[in-house]
Amino acid sequence: MAAPARRLVRPTLFICDLQEKFRNAIYEYPKVIATTQKMLKASQILDIPVFATTQLRGKLGETCSELGLDAQDGVKTQAHADKSAFSMWVPEVQKAFNALGSEKRECIIVGIESHICVTQTTLDLLREGHKVYVLADGVSSCNPQEVPIALNRLRTEGAVVTTSESFLYECMGDAGIGEFKQISGLVREYSSKTKESLQALCKF
Incomplete structure (x- = not known):
């Protein structure tokens, strides 16, 4: 019997503006960071390319250090671009x-x-013809009331609003793939943090 193939064959992770200056401004910021850390670990297991941005880094600071992006022992990104545009779909990222x-x-x-x-990144990627998954346990805003409105809009625009765990299992698609044990272990490792993120960010 042939080895099973992954359900999603070209996943790509976008990390939008998770910077130091936002720690005290964004609703439940630590939960967004925790979900992002889980997805970064998954990206290493599943060999998922990672793109990251900062918004006006000189004013708003570097990407949060605990994400370890482009650190010597961290996750190497395909692009880690600074921008003034709101969308991540800037020339450096596009290239x-x-x-x-x-x-x-x-x-x-x-x-x-x-x-x-x-929202603007999602709209740009949809316009380019890509399938977009917005992780509801991995996004937030200064005002929490903005979040469900944005997610509802993005659903109507054609994005898939889902959770980190649901996405990881959809990406694998089969318990027979070689990486299943590592990903299921990662899910267990983050079980309590995922529960906390869901309760904080997906209750609206």
Whole structure:
């Protein structure tokens, strides 16, 4: 019997503007960080390319250090771009993204703010013909009331609003793939943090 194939074959992770200056401004920011950490670990197991941005880094600070992006022992990104535009779909990101190939991809988005940068990034990626997954336990805004409005809009625009755990199992698609044991272990490792993120960010 042939080895099972993954259900999603070209996933790509987008991390939007998770910077130091937002720690005290964004609703339940530590929960967004925790979900992003889980997805970064999954990206290493499943070999998922990672794109990240900062918004006006000189004013708003570097990407949060605990994410370890581009650190010596951390996750290497395809692009880690600074921007003034709200959407992540800026020339530096586009160039690195297009270098992966011409096929349409499954784009996963975590970060902030749900109703601004996450929304505009999602709309741009949908316009380019990609399938977009917005992780509801991995996005937030300064005002929590903005989040469900943004997610409802993105659903109507054609994005898939889901959770980190649901996405990871959809990405695998089969318990017979070689990485299943590592991903199921990761899910168990983050079980309590995932529960906390869901309770904080998905209650509206």
